[in-house]
Amino acid sequence: MIFYPLGKYILLLKAVFRRPEKWDIYRREIFREMVSIGVGSVWIISIISVFLGMVTTVQTAYQLVSDLIPKSIIGSIVRDSTILELSPTISAIVLAGKVGSSVASQIGTMRVTEQIDALEIMGINSPGYLILPKIVAAVITIPMLVTLSIGLSILGGYLSGTLSGAVTANDFIMGLTEGFRGFTVTVSMVKAIIFAFIITSVSAYQGFYTSGGALEVGVSSTRGVVISCIMILFADYMVAQLLL
16 A cells, blocks of 8 residues: 555656656746746745744743843744744645645646646657656745745744844844854755655646546645645654754
8 A cells, every 4th residue: 555656656756757858848837837836935935934933932932931041042042943944844834735736736637637648649758748847846946935934934033022022133133143053054955855846746646646537636636735744744854863
């Protein structure tokens, strides 16, 4: 039950990364998918990131009950938790619901309406033509979205802390700058790239092997989102275990 779908998934990826017939067609599709995945997700990532930073600051300030702990630690906690965990993981789970369901439903609809069969009859590598541009676009744009999320989360934490009086602006900025390790950003980008690949490839796999009608397209879309979220959390643990 585990090895059969895993084998199908690996064989699909092998077909996806086969040498393209015409790079120009793939290039246009990649740019189109970058607009759909990246630009189309800016607003939802921005809103979620600001509130994540605000909530993290408020809860951290609430737990600091001792006067012996400097208030600047709030900025350090918000910075590290945002970079290492909140921005890459929460953004990936949100994008799994938005991007993953869209990818699975698009490809699943093409499968049940026999459009994929028509591509294969014409001699086109359908996995490469349909899935490769989505994977490449996600791997490029999702790290950018995570970078945006980190900046907005820290900004939201700064605004929340200073406006509520939980921490002064100087203390928060001091906490942001003290003890910063650039390697945490590297870990965050590694997570973003792996999560982007998981979201698109798993959802595309579910859509590509859809059989039946419109009802099965919805089932494949839901299954793609659920499996993507589980794999994101598993990959999150593995990257943290290996790199930290």
